[in-house]
Amino acid sequence: MTKLQKQMFIIIAILFAIVLSMLGSLKIAKNVEPEQLSVQYKTLKDEKIPSSMNDVSIVYFTDVQYGKFENKKRADKLFNKIEHLDPDILIFGGDLFDETCQMTQEDIDYITNKLSKMHAPLGKFCVLGEKDDANNDVVRSILNQAQFEILENETILLTNRKEEGITLSALSNIPDPSKISTSDKQYNLLITHMPDTLTNEELSTKSISLALCGHSHGNQITFPIFGGYKSIDGAKSLNRSHAKRLAFPYIISSGVGCTHVNLRFMAKPEIYYFMLQSK
Secondary structure (H helix, E strand, O other), X not given: OOHHHHHHHHHHHHHHHHHHXXXXXXXXXXXXXXXXXXXXXXXXXXXXXXXXXXXXXXXXXXXXXXXXXXOHHHHHHHHHHHHHHOOOEEEEOOOOEOOOOOOOHHHHHHHXXXXXXXXXXXXXXXXXXXXXXXXXXXXXXXXXHOOOEEOOOEEEEEEOOOOOEEEEEEEOOOOOHHHOOOOOOOOEEEEEOOHHHHXXXXXXXXXXXXXXXXXXXXXXXXXXXXXXXXXXXXXXXXXXXXXXXXXXXEEEOOOOOOOOOXXXXXXXXXXXXXXXXXX
């Protein structure tokens, strides 16, 4: 075998390995990861958390995208998982239906029934996503019937049968940080739908213990080295592939459902389970 033949053989072998790797990744993205709903367990331990909130649990889920891809089978898996976790506080981060969903009465009744059955004795809260804005009246009606309190540019106090507690602040898709009120003497949880909202400079002057957001689906398809397969409005400057150092810690959830394509790669669907602990 000549030197040129050896070089050609090596090149062909490398290309063949790349093709096999791509085919394997595509199979995982199509048949495996979209079905691998995971729970991320985290303990939030802080001296600002009062003893009355000790061991209070919070479940945070976002981007259900119910419709073409997030069908009843997947949605049932999600709702059953949350029911099993039995949270004290339940927080939804927005985008209930996917933009492709025709939202039949059957769909509306199904989602309303499932959300209504979710039990959270210390409250159910949510912010709206940009896809919720497209069906604003219907989504608001569903969430209200399911006893979710829709928060928009405001701060509320979460308690456990005592006067003291932690604060929950929320920013809408038209954020106004001046309307949220935080104190450096309290544990402050911030929720918003879009990650880029967290880069608002006014938030650096607020006392925020932890911020939660979603929207970008963890880029849904993330390639090693190259990052997400496309840029998403609302998550261009801050996403799972491009982190920034902010004045406060934050979590960008990869969410639950799929949109545009029924694929997930290196972005498994997830929900978060937080346990509050006072120091």
